[in-house]
Amino acid sequence: MTTPTAPSGRRRSIPNLTGYVMLLPAVAVIVLLVIVPLTVIARDSFAISDPLGGNLGGFTFDNYGKLFDPVYAKTLGYSLGMAALNAAVCTVVGYIVAYYIANRPAKTQPVLLVLVIIPFLTDFLVRTFAWITLLGSGGPFITLLKLFGVEATSFVPSQAAVTLSLLYAFLPVAIFPIYASMRAIDPSLREAAADLGAGWWQTHARVFVPLSAPGLASSVMLTFVPTLGVFVIPVLLGGGKDPLVGNLIVTLFTEFRNEPLGAALSMVVLVLMLASVAGAGLLLRAAGRRNARAARNGKEGTA
Amino acid sequence: MNETTESPAVKLTGLTKSFGANRVVQPLDLEIGRNEFFSILGPSGCGKTTLMRMITGFESPSGGSVELDGKNVDGVPTKSRDLNMLFQSYALFPHLSVYENVAFELRVRRTPKREIDGRVREALDLVRLGAYAERKPAELSGGQRQRVALARAVVGRPAVVLLDEPLGALDQKLRKEMQFELKRMQREVGITFIYVTHDQEEALTMSDRIAVMSEGRVLQVASPTEIYDAPASRFVATFIGSCNVLDGVVDAQGRTVVVPGVGELPASVPPDARPGTGVTLAIRPERVRMTASGTGTPPVGAVAGTLVERVFLGDEWTFHVRLASDAVLTVSVPSGEEAAALGAIPNGGSVVLSWLAEAARVLPAEEVAA
Numbered sequence: 004m005t006t007p008t009a010p011s012g013r014r015r016s017i018p019n020l021t022g023y024v025m026l027l028p029a030v031a032v033i034v035l036l037v038i039v040p041l042t043v044i045a046r047d048s049f050a051i052s053d054p055l056g057g058n059l060g061g062f063t064f065d066n067y068g069k070l071f072d073p074v075y076a077k078t079l080g081y082s083l084g085m086a087a088l089n090a091a092v093c094t095v096v097g098y099i100v101a102y103y104i105a106n107r108p109a110k111t112q113p114v115l116l117v118l119v120i121i122p123f124l125t126d127f128l129v130r131t132f133a134w135i136t137l138l139g140s141g142g143p144f145i146t147l148l149k150l151f152g153v154e155a156t157s158f159v160p161s162q163a164a165v166t167l168s169l170l171y172a173f174l175p176v177a178i179f180p181i182y183a184s185m186r187a188i189d190p191s192l193r194e195a196a197a198d199l200g201a202g203w204w205q206t207h208a209r210v211f212v213p214l215s216a217p218g219l220a221s222s223v224m225l226t227f228v229p230t231l232g233v234f235v236i237p238v239l240l241g242g243g244k245d246p247l248v249g250n251l252i253v254t255l256f257t258e259f260r261n262e263p264l265g266a267a268l269s270m271v272v273l274v275l276m277l278a279s280v281a282g283a284g285l286l287l288r289a290a291g292r293r294n295a296r297a298a299r300n301g302k303e304g305t306a
Numbered sequence: 307m308n309e310t311t312e313s314p315a316v317k318l319t320g321l322t323k324s325f326g327a328n329r330v331v332q333p334l335d336l337e338i339g340r341n342e343f344f345s346i347l348g349p350s351g352c353g354k355t356t357l358m359r360m361i362t363g364f365e366s367p368s369g370g371s372v373e374l375d376g377k378n379v380d381g382v383p384t385k386s387r388d389l390n391m392l393f394q395s396y397a398l399f400p401h402l403s404v405y406e407n408v409a410f411e412l413r414v415r416r417t418p419k420r421e422i423d424g425r426v427r428e429a430l431d432l433v434r435l436g437a438y439a440e441r442k443p444a445e446l447s448g449g450q451r452q453r454v455a456l457a458r459a460v461v462g463r464p465a466v467v468l469l470d471e472p473l474g475a476l477d478q479k480l481r482k483e484m485q486f487e488l489k490r491m492q493r494e495v496g497i498t499f500i501y502v503t504h505d506q507e508e509a510l511t512m513s514d515r516i517a518v519m520s521e522g523r524v525l526q527v528a529s530p531t532e533i534y535d536a537p538a539s540r541f542v543a544t545f546i547g548s549c550n551v552l553d554g555v556v557d558a559q560g561r562t563v564v565v566p567g568v569g570e571l572p573a574s575v576p577p578d579a580r581p582g583t584g585v586t587l588a589i590r591p592e593r594v595r596m597t598a599s600g601t602g603t604p605p606v607g608a609v610a611g612t613l614v615e616r617v618f619l620g621d622e623w624t625f626h627v628r629l630a631s632d633a634v635l636t637v638s639v640p641s642g643e644e645a646a647a648l649g650a651i652p653n654g655g656s657v658v659l660s661w662l663a664e665a666a667r668v669l670p671a672e673e674v675a676a
Contacts, residue, residue, distance in 0.1 A: 194364055195397035197384040199411035213401045
């Protein structure tokens with residue numbers, strides 16, 4: 004786009020410079036709030052700890068070695084399991100809700116979406132406490148059960164309360180990406196599927212699930228990864244009996260005052276998160292290639 | 307036509323549909339025969355799409371019933387009706403190849419696997435897309451997508467295929483080609499086609515019979531030639547092809563029609579028409595003969611007029627002639643020596659129009675909706 008008459012150099016370099024200047028705040032935020040802390044944590048994970056909570060510096064792999072202790076490994080495995088379960092439940096429920104919303108009249112859809120967002124405007128901690136009231140002794144849930152003659156005192160703390168509250172916390176994150184890909188689907192495809200003899204199940208299995216796959220994949224990632232870092236819910240609703248890896252990190256930093264060990268565990272979680280994102284990406288790509296190959300092979304490629 | 311003892315492919319009895327207070331389809335009866343190419347023709351908003359959606363089961367009727375092959379299908383879901391639809395948007399599954407789109411119904415209906423391949427290939431060959439089996443719909447042109455949709459609609463060998471304005475999205479040239487293709491395919495597969503369109507030319511060229519609809523009512527059901535030559539109402543006359551219409555009254559003898567300001571005009575007045583009744587005279591432009599005035603003796607019942615405009619359309623000339631009553635008639639003359647001679651008449655020149663009595667249809671006078 005250079006005009007031949009422009010006096011060379013100077014005038015063009017000015018917009019370039021402003022571009023960089025305008026990038027500066029963003030770069031500063033990322034460097035100061037992401038890269039610097041991460042570097043500090045990464046460095047600390049190799050540091051030698053002092054039993055009194057000091058950080059002696061130096062270089063050792065001991066911290067990572069300690070993580071192989073069954074206590075830590077168990078928590079890590081349990082966290083991965085809970086995260087996978089939560090991601091699966093959120094995605095399934097999110098799919099149903101997103102499908103419902105996407106099939107409402109155009110005018111009601113925004114209203115329903117706002118209803119999904121509203122809980123997000125409240126503090127995460129407050130919402131978690133709300134669940135204690137709802138599920139705890141004297142709460143509406145217990146009262147309801149008593150009406151049916153079921154003897155119960157409180158659901159808090161319990162594993163079920165943790166699962167339910169995790170679903171509640173991450174459901175909106177699942178709904179939005181699925182809704183986005185659902186909305187891009189031509190609504191006449193549903194009628195076409197019905198016209199070609201597909202019932203409810205077949206229509207979803209053969210048309211809507213494959214077509215909303217990108218949204219489903221985002222939903223899995225967006226719920227799986229943050230669930231690994233949750234630490235408030237297991238304490239408040241699970242009584243701290245089954246800590247997630249997030250709780251363990253908090254405990255290592257605050258109670259055990261072992262910064263290097265906490266840093267090492269943080270690094271492991273970070274790597275696991277990155278690995279799962281990468282793994283999901285590879286799976287999606289492989290599925291895409293398989294589809295393409297199936298399409299090329301016509302009859303042979305399909306089951 | 308020798309299958310009169312068999313039940314019709316589709317039979318509609320008193321079928322009607324209202325959305326709230328708005329009655330979109332007035333109660334109507336219709337029978338569509340087996341292997342028939344049947345068109346439902348009408349302007350947009352006439353209720354033809356709603357009518358079709360009631361046959362497929364996408365809409366439930368407000369009253370009346372639908373019978374397919376002699377069986378009442380009220381309350382039967384779309385997926386269990388022995389018919390398929392060709393959607394206006396084609397509604398191909400974007401994540402599936404052409405092959406898989408066509409195979410969809412067979413897989414859903416659990417057709418034996420060894421049968422599927424043969425039938426899909428057969429359907430793709432029918433629409434001449436055998437070489438495109440592995441493509442995705444996004445890699446095809448509009449015309450090809452339309453063929454895939456058609457292959458998908460016929461692969462399950464339904465009794466009836468409904469086509470919702472299938473040529474609307476195609477360009478003029480492709481549309482003409484597809485008209486013949488559709489007709490050929492319909493004959494080949496021997497399936498009843500119900501073709502919904504607002505395009506009178508498509509309906510005329512392809513159909514065995516046409517139902518003309520307006521404002522939720524079926525105005526006439528007849529063969530294309532009958533619809534064209536013997537329209538039952540002013541709406542049908544003017545909607546199908548172009549047509550000159552003049553308002554007048556039946557004369558005292560009940561033989562001709564008197565048009566105010568013009569005089570007596572030759573017309574095929576039905577024997578039961580009472581003298582003095584208001585009627586509409588409908589004359590097709592190509593049935594009107596035009597001559598320059600002063601050349602030879604004008605035929606009986608000829609009308610004098612002034613040439614106001616001429617349009618050359620390639621294969622024919624169209625002349626607009628103003629009568630004494632200020633009504634303007636259209637005359638079309640196929641290109642040739644005669645047309646060339648008439649084309650030499652200057653604008654404002656006097657001409658004489660004439661037609662045979664049987665060319666002028668007498669229709670009941672109609673209140674023209676404001």
